[in-house]
Amino acid sequence: MADEVKEQNTEKTELAEGKKAIRVNVVADKNAGAKNFIVKFGIHTVCILLALLSIFPFWIMIVNSTRSTVQIQEHALSLIPSTYVIQNFQILTGKSFNPAVGLLNSLIISTGSTLLTVYFSSLTAYALVAYDWKLKNAFFKFIIGVMMIPAQVTMIGFYQAVYAVGMTNKLSMLILPAIAAPATVFFMRQYLYPTLSMEIVQAARIDGAGEFRIFNTIVLPMMKPAIATQAIFCFVNSWNNLFTPLVLLTDSKKYTMPIMVSLLRGDIYKTEYGSVYMGLTLTVLPLIIIYLILSKYIIAGVALGGVKS
Amino acid sequence: MRKKKTGMVKYGKYGYIFSLPFAIAFLVFQLYPILFTAFIGFTDLKGVVPGEIHVLENPFENFQQVLTNPVFQGALGNTFLIWLCNFIPQLSLALLLTAWFTDRRWKLKGQGIYKVLIYMPNIITAATIAILFKSLFDYPVSPVNDILVKVGILKEAHNFLISKGMARGLVAFIQFWMWYGYTMLILISGVLGINPEIFEAAEVDGASRWQVFWQITIPNIKTILLFTLVTSLIGGLNMFDIPKLFLLGGPDNATLTTSVFIYNQAFSGSYLYNRAAAASMIMFFIIMFFSSILFLLLREKDTDGKAKYTGVSKKSEKKGGEA
Amino acid sequence: MKVFKRAMAIALSACMVASMTAGCTGSGDTGTPSTGTETGGTETGGDTTGGDTTGGDTTGGSAEGGTINVWAFTDEVPGMIEKFKEAHPDFNYEINTTIIATTEGAYQPALDQALAAGGADAPDIYCAEAAFVLKYTKGDMASFACPYDDLGIDTQAKIDEAQIAQYTVDIGTNPDGKVVGLGYQATGGAFIYRRSIAKEVFGTDDPDEIAKIIGSGSQNWDKFYEAAATLKDSGYGIVSGDGDIWHAIENSSDQGWIVDGKLVIDPKREAFLDYSMELMENDYHNDTQDWSDAWFADMKGEGSKGIFGFFGPAWLINYTLAPNCGGTAVGEGTYGDWAVCAPPVGFFWGGTWVIANKDSAKKEAVGQIIEWITLDCTEDGLQYKWANGTLNGEGGTKDCVASATVMAMSDGTLDFLGGQNMFDVFGEANSYANGKNLTQYDETINQYWRDQVRQYTSGQKTRDQAIADFKQNVAANLDVTVE
Structure with missing residues (x-):
């Protein structure tokens, strides 16, 4: 997880540099369109990564609510849902x-x-x-x-x-x-x-x-x-x-x-x-x-x- | 500035009337607990079934005990360290995202979804997050260990959660991750409150993104930034849930914050309410000291920012003066 | 509604004072607190005949009616009381249950407040878990606990008849030597081991033989570590982590953590540092922590090396080992591959004690419930149903109970244990357990101790430093003298 953050950070600095470059060249530059695209691409990458990180615990939680207690005790984290929704609901x-x-x-x-x-x-x-x-x-x-x-x-x-x-x-x-x-x-x-x-x-x-x-x-x-x-x-x-x-x-x-x-x-x-x-x-x-x-x-x-x- | 308008005095009584509900609710629900806490710091109140309360012969005995307590000193250090390691990246990322999401020329596609999702970690209860991270980094079997061993970075499973540095780092990371979305939303709502004409004017003048952000956006959300800094300072120095639930303040007190310390004083067995109250008051003064510094620093810069901004464009100066 | 209640209380208070002082069986403390009297009025106010039916004997008490407040931290005891009501149709009290979980540490503050505040919401019956029961029977809150004798129970005779496990009696005895709390479950611990590994390494899976090999009842760990070395040679660990032996070591000490307000590190508890280090250095375990994924994996035999056994009471078999063994019938996972034998050192782990409030206005009725749960050793009592798993119908979980008499009448045979009758071992284990070295701060102090032991065994600090830091933590957080 720490590595991911590092990655994001480097990406961020790259983006900041990219932005600076655009600012220097202002609007008239022919390359601006392409650069703009690259910057936007970078921004989206960062945002998607952050969004995935945000969804992650929800996914784990929802998946775990479909797993049996024993399955959870074996592996607390799983990305694949199981079939115990009804049993869990009944216990609840x-x-x-x-x-x-x-x-x-x-x-x-x-x-x-x-x-x-x-x-x-x-x-x-x-x-x-x-x-x-x-x-x-x-x-x-x-x-x-x-x-x-x-x-x-x-x-x-x-x-x-x-x-x-x-x-x-x-x-x-x-x-x-x-x-x-x-x-x-x-x-x-x-x-x-x-x-x-x-x-x-x-x-x-x-x-x-x-x-x-x-x-x-x-x-x-x-x-x-x-x-x-x-x-x-x-x-x-x-x-x-x-x-x-x-x-x-x-x-x-x-x-x-x-x-x-x-x-x-x-x-x-x-x-x-x-x-x-x-x-x-x-x-x-x-x-x-x-x-x-x-x-x-x-x-x-x-x-x-x-x-x- | 605009607040010194004529006719204000006539309406002054509404100031009192409109703040009355707050004042009443405060008096009824919060005043007693606060005074109670302030008072028992000077007394011998402890134990499950406290007897009669006596003010101590040396009223500051509890305060002295707390301040000279090595565990409290350690907790104070941890609190500041973890807060700094979480707050600096948190504010930086939140500012960056705010800049992206409020940029009028980019009109970033999908930003609505990003804004919604990025705040999501703040919705889940701290207990769930704590369990999740505990499972992620557990020893000897856990997803992180499994992956690192499989990839070959580690030869065998490593007990991350027994190292003090790693534990503090993780708590700081969890705090960062849970709160940067919140900070971002606060900042964005501040930006949304800025009169759009100011931005329009700046665009007409051909100001770059960089200029717009630093010379228009930031000065105009300065009051909100002050809010963010102060509340984050208060929240950070009172950090409780994650340090308490994730590793119980361990390993070896590495993630023991002052709030967990206070809680332990009061509830871990001896019910040392008096010492807990004294520690609370000490934290109150520490927080007040640092908040005052923030208020002083940002109050001065407030006028600076506006002055700088007027230099960018005459047109927006005119508009800005109107607002 | 509130005004109405208050008016009722005032109107009826005079009559109530009379009825209550008459109703309580001669223990003078019931009528004294004014709050208790007033709210007693609101409780039984609906029953106009309350005044004249308080004859003082048990049946009279039942006829009176009213509400009994029960506080618990799970729905286990409230569930039992439901069954008690079903079995006793003439018991016409309403049961008002409050369940607050012990997670987030909320149960105790709420219970303490409710006891101290008294009044209509004050608990009549409350439950305490092993981790904090001392506080309610011997410690700061002991003054609220009502001696069983004052509930109309012939306590000592009943304890003898039912042969209640001594450690539960010791824990439930207040500083005046009176029994104020008892349990229904007994949580004496045994060594629960894998039959297949026993056969492979020691050539036998017979509990009596394995008992000799690990030094059961020897009160020391020499044989156990010899067995660990033998297991190591065949590539097995003897336990999953150092937490597994901790409960036994903790319970074997001669002194508790606190004696006369001072912190004491009993030599046997201090030795946990060395035992834990020995496990670590010799690679006798998988270095897991209790309740972690890896610990559960070892129950299925899927850890980094096979693990011979676990220390625990019957509930660990029922609720932890059996569900996590990887199967539900013999031959699946490790199901059926287990057996129990006595541990080298006796211990207990967990348990619930049932306590009555001395200010309760319904002592007769409370006494009936408590006697049925904790002391009734007939086939109609709770413990017989609990031991045979018949409380909620046939085929329920069989659990060890406090009464040895009941266990002797019951069948503790489990397929999970390869057909062994676990009551043979646990009945003995219950008598080995020690209820005299506990203090009300154990939960907190144990946490500090095990944290420092882990720091030491993982090589983060020296043995002396670990002990010094442990003392500092205790001194800093508790009202205990540390030298």
Whole structure:
């Protein structure tokens, strides 16, 4: 694997040199077309390699979900699917929990927290960029400061608090804290700062629009690429979050999908790896779908985000 | 600049109103845990069923113990080393890909698919990735060993995961591979936020790709770059999942990061919450120190970049001023 | 809903205090915590007759009804309780199961919180695995464990009758000398070896003969290493990796890792450095790690050289060796080519202990379940079904159980072992195992120890350096004095 990276790196430098060459000759050169082709060819090669590297773990995971536990224990990695899909699925559904409920819970938590995070982070960021208020800088510094606190140990306090007020087994305890997402606010603020055109806001004010309406109808659409990016990250994070739900949700009707997979893995004496991979695959599929839906805002191209003046 | 507009003061109260939900959610859900952590670093809180909490006679005892702990010092070194080895290539590759994928003249075919796929490693849980790499490099039988022996590079299977350097390198590589797509998406979304007219103007002026990227794209995503640097610093110095799951911080503590150290203090048996909290606070100050440097450095360059850019073309200067 | 519950709790709390103090069999600690009382109200609140049916005897307890919270890290024990309910239709308690995996280390923090918090969600019955059971029976959480005697069980008499393996009793005994936890499975370990290799190298595959050759029960490893040398001459390794002998070495030591709050490296555990090095230098193994691909390959006989045997309890045969032997009938892979004999040094590996919460409001019912699982040595008890693989119908997995009485009544013959009755060996192995040298930090300390041993045997550092680094790791991460 290290060799591959090296290869890519050398390729990269070659490409960079190629690019330089083009720049020197500018457009008029007759060879430009050919060179352009070579550069593009190089870029595609690198991209295809990177893409293959990215697909690789998914392929392994999906293939393993079709293999029996014994096959997986013999050779953890295989590129060739086997025939144990149904058995693995039966083991997964034969446990004391229901994967469909797990998917639903995961969906509720992830969708809820993603919506809250992106909306309120954008709102907070807008407050930090568009208005002048006394505590603005202090508040911004405070948000940055909060972001830097390591997560592992503040967890202890969070659990204690949740247990103390008896709010375990409530999905809302995993959703509502998402309103305050310092890193997302930071990103939105950094995004909005050079992008936001106060002229447009002023124009809307003159037209008689209220501040809240301006934010919802003018500013939010302007932030689409940022929102899409952060929504993806937030959704993925929330979906894959294991530790917090694991400790807070002890009722099997509230389990999320990752909790169920970790239960399968936790059967130390006879771990059914085939069904673990089946569970992992089922966990990741909805993520991929959501990601593909949201990614159109990133893929669509340049026209989306810009401010038309 | 444009932020000092007249009439801003009148709307100032909306600044407070719009940040209120964040502030409330923070107060309700996060303030107590944070204060709690900050406080217990000075106390004798430990054990599964902690007794009454007392502030220590020497309130900094836990901090002293952590700072003089050779394992913590080693972990701090590992953390920085692994972060640097992952972040420098990560940012370089992400910038390169951003340049390729946002180039308006190339209009690279299939870039949509590339963008989607390259982020994919970030979707899989760290536990799966850890198992995958463990199997890849396992000893004495593993795909990597099998291939290297077959090709003749190795005479017999080699135990990669027992060498400290190799283990650190692999953790850094996994981090790099899991996160360069994320960084790329962040940067691309920043570029998409730039007013397209600026690019159009530069094209009309005949600026080369190189010039466009360094003199238009980079200065205009400087705020996003700052975000990337700061969050990556924070994420990197709090690196936890992969070091914990891949080799449990081993071999011989080679991949023990400070976050894993903190976790071990708190959860590996003695429940040393107080020392874990002290170590957390130490990490907090270290991260804050380096972040402040980044903020200082990039704030100065912010205006520089804009000034340089105006030199490229008069037309785009005009447009840029409007934006 | 919440408001309603709270109101119910307040309204019924007075009556509940009365019923609960009457209901618990004379152990005064049940009624004391105020949270326990209040939530007890919400639990049994639906049952208006609760107050007068608490007669104190077992049948009275069953009639009371309510919910019993069970916490476990797999669905094994909850599954057993289902069967218990099926077999006892008059047992009218609801079972509320919480299963949290031990992966990511989440089970213990959650269980600890739930025990400490008390209330409606507090576990009545909870399970602990060998790796951390000490914490709940002798260590920091022992104060929550209810002595079996207080559950209405005549513990000592039952233990004697069922001949429960001594090491499981030792582990489940709290510092006051009372039994608070017992298991159903026994995990005493044996040496599980390949018959064909035994015949080829030693001329016999008879378990008694092989036992002599590897020095079974000798409490030292001399004979075993002699056998290793003989096997080497024929091109075989005696074990797959050094992890295989570790459990036996760990369990053979006279002292645990911690004595009076100080780290102790027992000479027998320190010797693991040398035994492991000997395996490495003489090429007596394939240098695999447990649970890696290569380790499983050796079970099929497909490693770089043939491997003679593995150390393990019955579950290793059932869940690990048998599925990975490359076949499902005699003649396929290594199926049927195995046999068990006693190990040179007794040991156990894994196991689950069942513990009751001293604050539980339903001690009678909890006691019935626990007695059925851990101490009932009749054919209706769990262990008989467990040993004969009949809990979930005929033909299930046969496993060793804690009760020697039950094993004597049962048939442990396996085709996988060439028709050997494994209970003959494992019954003895269970009595060799030692439950007195464990500490609640073993999981963490073992990890540091084996990491350093690997560093030493792979030539990364000297023996002294490995020991020094091990001590440093323990000192840095645990609240243990290191000299």
